[in-house]
Amino acid sequence: YxxxxxxxxxxxxxxxxxxxxxxxxxxxxxxxxxxxxxxxxxxxxxxxxxxxxxxxxxSSRYEVGDFTIDEAQRALFLKDYPIDLTKTEFDIFVVLAKNRGKALSRDQIIHAAGLDPDTRHKSVDMHISNIRHKIGDDPKNPRYIKSLWGIGYKLL
Missing domain, CATH: 3.40.50.2300 (Response regulator)
Structure with a gap:
């Protein structure tokens, strides 16, 4: 359990x-x-x-840092501003949010987001890149999603 x-x-x-x-x-x-x-x-x-x-x-609506997540409506807000994510991007973001501060490997993200187990790591990287772009996060100076070389990602 x-x-x-x-x-x-x-x-x-x-x-x-x-x-x-x-x-x-x-x-x-x-x-x-x-x-x-x-x-x-x-x-x-x-x-x-x-x-x-x-x-x-x-209890499907909750706050994580500057974000508000409504899982029932599949909606993400950044400081009350709606962020338009695809289904996969939303699922990945929710996994990161529920594990805020914890380093997650790409395989852990794939599994927890319910993605096809054959999903390639580069696909996860692309979805993370899209999320970053939509939330205005700079990968070189991240405020929200940090890349951990050789490990994966974490939500700050």
């Missing part, structure tokens, strides 16, 4: 035959959104999934 939390905030619901309090506590400590002990009615699982999705949608 913790590895999932490193790269995304998808709600995790544990379905387990071990419904004792110790296992429930462990599941929540590891980051689960909900815990459903077997046996249960499948309709209850559907309702819990829908509730988790509603909670996630409500």
């Amino acid at each position: 913790k590895k999932i939390r490193d790269f995304c905030d998808t709600p995790v619901i544990i379905s387990s035959a071990r419904g004792d309090i110790g296992n429930k506590i462990l599941g929540f400590e590891l980051g689960a959104e909900d815990f459903l002990a077997k046996p249960y009615d499948p309709r209850e699982l559907v309702l819990r999934i829908e509730a988790a999705m509603r909670r996630q949608r409500k």
Whole structure:
């Protein structure tokens, strides 16, 4: 569960035959959104999934530095100014934002952004270049996205 939390905030619901309090506590400590002990009615699982999705949608707008990100609307704002990004650029920016200050390799970005695993590193570089251009960031003197030679990128 913790590895999932490193790269995304998808709600995790544990379905387990071990419904004792110790296992429930462990599941929540590891980051689960909900815990459903077997046996249960499948309709209850559907309702819990829908509730988790509603909670996630409500919290889909957040600030990271000078940026405001609205994942539900797939919108990015820089100091309240809308930035027009492609789907892939937005997905990459969200990955960087959720890992602000952390160095991410191109492979980590590809995986976390849900891109095709065969995506070439140069493609990530091109998308980063496009994002930089759109947010007015200078790669030689970055204010937002820093290149880390031999590693990848990080959002400052």
